[in-house]
Amino acid sequence: MKADVMVIGAGPAGLSAATEAARHGLKVMLLDEQASPGGQIYRALARNTPPPAGAPDILGEDYWRGRPLLDAIDQAAVEYVPGATVWTAETDPLTVGYLKDERSFLRAARSLIIATGAYERPVPVPGWTLPGVMSAGAAQILMKAGGAALNGRIVLAGSGPLLQLVTCQLLKSGAEIAGLLETTTTKDYLAAARHLPRALRARDLLRKGLEMRRTIKASGIRVHKGVTNLQCHGKETVDGISFESRGKPDRIEADLVLLHEGVVPHVQMSRLLDLSHEWFEPQRYWRPVVDEWGETSAKGVFIAGDGAGIDGARAAEASGRLAALQAAAQLGALPNAERDEQAGAAFAQKAKEQRIRPLLDHLYRPPAHIVCPEDPSTIVCRCEEVCVRDIHACMETGCDGPNQLKAYSRCGMGPCQGRMCGLTVSELMAKQRGVTPDEVGYYRIRTPIKPIPLSALAAMEADEEVVAS
Amino acid sequence: MFNRRPEWRADNQPRRVTITLDGMAVEAFEGDSVAAALLSANPVFTRRSPVSGAPRAPYCMMGICFECLVEIDGVPNRQACMIPVRDGMAVKRQVPPPAVNAPAESAHES
Ligand SMILES: Cc1cc2nc3c(=O)[nH]c(=O)nc-3n(C[C@H](O)[C@@H](O)[C@H](O)COP(=O)(O)OP(=O)(O)OC[C@H]3O[C@@H](n4cnc5c(N)ncnc54)[C@H](O)[C@@H]3O)c2cc1C
Ligand code: FES
Numbered sequence: 001m002k003a004d005v006m007v008i009g010a011g012p013a014g015l016s017a018a019t020e021a022a023r024h025g026l027k028v029m030l031l032d033e034q035a036s037p038g039g040q041i042y043r044a045l046a047r048n049t050p051p052p053a054g055a056p057d058i059l060g061e062d063y064w065r066g067r068p069l070l071d072a073i074d075q076a077a078v079e080y081v082p083g084a085t086v087w088t089a090e091t092d093p094l095t096v097g098y099l100k101d102e103r104s105f106l107r108a109a110r111s112l113i114i115a116t117g118a119y120e121r122p123v124p125v126p127g128w129t130l131p132g133v134m135s136a137g138a139a140q141i142l143m144k145a146g147g148a149a150l151n152g153r154i155v156l157a158g159s160g161p162l163l164q165l166v167t168c169q170l171l172k173s174g175a176e177i178a179g180l181l182e183t184t185t186t187k188d189y190l191a192a193a194r195h196l197p198r199a200l201r202a203r204d205l206l207r208k209g210l211e212m213r214r215t216i217k218a219s220g221i222r223v224h225k226g227v228t229n230l231q232c233h234g235k236e237t238v239d240g241i242s243f244e245s246r247g248k249p250d251r252i253e254a255d256l257v258l259l260h261e262g263v264v265p266h267v268q269m270s271r272l273l274d275l276s277h278e279w280f281e282p283q284r285y286w287r288p289v290v291d292e293w294g295e296t297s298a299k300g301v302f303i304a305g306d307g308a309g310i311d312g313a314r315a316a317e318a319s320g321r322l323a324a325l326q327a328a329a330q331l332g333a334l335p336n337a338e339r340d341e342q343a344g345a346a347f348a349q350k351a352k353e354q355r356i357r358p359l360l361d362h363l364y365r366p367p368a369h370i371v372c373p374e375d376p377s378t379i380v381c382r383c384e385e386v387c388v389r390d391i392h393a394c395m396e397t398g399c400d401g402p403n404q405l406k407a408y409s410r411c412g413m414g415p416c417q418g419r420m421c422g423l424t425v426s427e428l429m430a431k432q433r434g435v436t437p438d439e440v441g442y443y444r445i446r447t448p449i450k451p452i453p454l455s456a457l458a459a460m461e462a463d464e465e466v467v468a469s
Numbered sequence: 470m471f472n473r474r475p476e477w478r479a480d481n482q483p484r485r486v487t488i489t490l491d492g493m494a495v496e497a498f499e500g501d502s503v504a505a506a507l508l509s510a511n512p513v514f515t516r517r518s519p520v521s522g523a524p525r526a527p528y529c530m531m532g533i534c535f536e537c538l539v540e541i542d543g544v545p546n547r548q549a550c551m552i553p554v555r556d557g558m559a560v561k562r563q564v565p566p567p568a569v570n571a572p573a574e575s576a577h578e579s
Contacts, residue, residue: 033532033551034551035500035553040531044500047481047483047500048477048480048481049480049481050480051476051480052480055476058474085551119529119531119533120529120533129518129523129525129536130524131513131514131515131524131525131526132526133528134526134527134528134529134530135528135529135530137529137530137531138527138528138529138530138531141505141530141531142471142505142508142530145500145501145502145505146471146473146498146500146501146502146505146509147473147474147477147478147481147483147498148471148472148473148474148505148509149471149472149473149474150470150471151470151471151472152470173474236513236514236524237513237514237524237526256470266533382525382528382534382536383535384520385518385520385521385523414535415535415538415546416533416534416535419533419534420533420534420535450532451546451548453544
């Protein structure tokens with residue numbers, strides 16, 4: 001049967017969107033690739049029990065705060081399908097294709113809410129493909145979903161609130177942290193300072209950030225600031241990381257290196273649908289263009305949560321509700337006046353969460369030497385092993401855009417479909433041409449956005465609406 | 470690469486499952502992704518790059534980087550970080566021969 005509202009992604013944005021839409025009597029379907037709900041922040045929450053009172057809480061109180069969202073989806077009349085990987089979507093007519101247990105399904109919908117969140121910005125430094133080098137979020141995933149206590153000497157490098165959080169969580173779990181290498185510079189602090197007055201109006205968020213800094217300071221771990229020239233070393237696996245701190249070269253031995261430079265919207269789905277995107281300069285990423293409700297350049301297609309721009313989990317929750325309210329109004333399930341009345345609290349919550357963002361966006365601006373790697377041997381495209389020098393060489397022979405680069409070098413043609421190299425390629429080409437990344441553009445994204453076995457394609461199951469159309 | 474926190478096991482009582490990696494038994498817990506189970510067994514690498522033969526291992530653990538591709542029960546190129554373990558699952562590392570035109574030097578050896 002055709003869904004009134006199809007929601008992709010069961011993080012805070014998708015969970016609140018689906019719950020809200022169902023409250024208005026709409027037929028709601030919620031698809032998520034993960035085995036359990038919660039998205040990135042509340043990953044595996046349904047399978048974890050909070051520690052008893054008095055015991056150390058490694059993941060922290062914010063993690064357990066996702067519980068009401070899970071309870072709400074349990075009680076809502078929502079067809080929630082876990083383990084469902086969306087591999088294609090179309091706007092005209094609105095259709096979504098997903099893979100579940102090796103079988104593929106095609107479903108029609110009247111409106112679509114994309115809540116596929118964010119992922120960590122790739123950190124292309126020499127040696128980042130070595131085993132033992134991961135993103136900081138990957139280590140956190142092991143802690144959330146696998147009860148992991150990470151072994152060996154750990155070095156964290158980069159910047160961003162999530163890097164601070166993972167450092168604190170590792171400290172609490174008793175991990176051996178050999179160093180925290182912060183790429184944030186004095187200049188970033190100065191640039192951020194003018195956004196402090198606004199951030200002061202988000203006092204509890206600011207307090208949490210300062211608390212994390214205090215925890216790190218009090219732990220006595222080695223911290224370097226203004227770090228550049230990061231390079232991971234090792235033969236079969238990482239054994240150390242070298243860097244410059246305020247101009248002085250240094251090196252730390254390590255068994256595990258965790259890289260992080262903030263998170264960026266996961267635009268695979270919005271690019272596939274050819275929606276309008278805009279370049280967000282402070283954090284150097286693309287985000288889909290949306291109105292106050294999250295509606296995109298395609299009517300009835302919404303983006304909720306960090307997939308529309310990074311505002312954090314509580315704002316994601318609010319934006320999910322807003323998208324659902326507008327979808328309900330458009331589908332005739334809710335008069336506009338009631339929509340506006342019910343949206344008030346969500347608009348207020350979103351605005352409150354956004355107050356700290358200008359400060360964070362400027363303080364943790366991804367450094368130029370990371371977004372645009374200078375060492376010619378740095379691998380940019382991990383799948384096809386295309387280096388900075390290869391891209392420069394292609395440009396010298398006339399290649400001037402990311403899509404052309406695919407044909408020249410296979411860059412972006414591997415299984416990750418450019419998720420790991422797309423931003424870097426646009427930045428490198430923009431710098432070389434002396435224009436903005438927006439002018440250079442991004443890879444054209446084509447279906448399937450996730451690999452699908454041929455056998456599943458052949459045996460695709462579609463609803464009548466899709467077949468008839 | 471990691472141990473299980475004792476209090477996590479005590480609080481959640483996860484059920485044990487056994488999978489194999491290239492024929493060797495690997496103990497895991499229900500709810501683990503295949504990639505997490507493999508990393509807990511310290512495999513050094515989980516695949517070799519089809520381009521240069523360089524060793525690789527999971528990078529993102531959330532379905533983005535595709536570094537965790539393995540063969541599962543005879544099916545190649547499965548995303549190990551997105552697939553939950555099942556008792557008796559047979560996992561193989563993909564180790565293709567290096568391509569002819571693979572770069573001879575590795576810039577990042579220390
Ligand atoms: C690794 C990582 C860890 C993070 N940890 C924290 C944290 O501890 N604390 C914090 O405050 N913030 C954290 N964040 C920031 C995060 O972006 C949160 O703000 C929040 O989770 C965003 O909520 P969301 O609903 O927008 O998206 P998400 O929570 O990211 O949810 C998106 C969901 O969409 C699903 N999805 C994506 N693509 C598909 C597809 N093709 N088919 C089906 N399903 C799909 C994903 O499986 C996921 O469950 C983290 C981010 C990342 C990347
Ligand atoms: S580890 Fe990145 S996709 Fe699996």
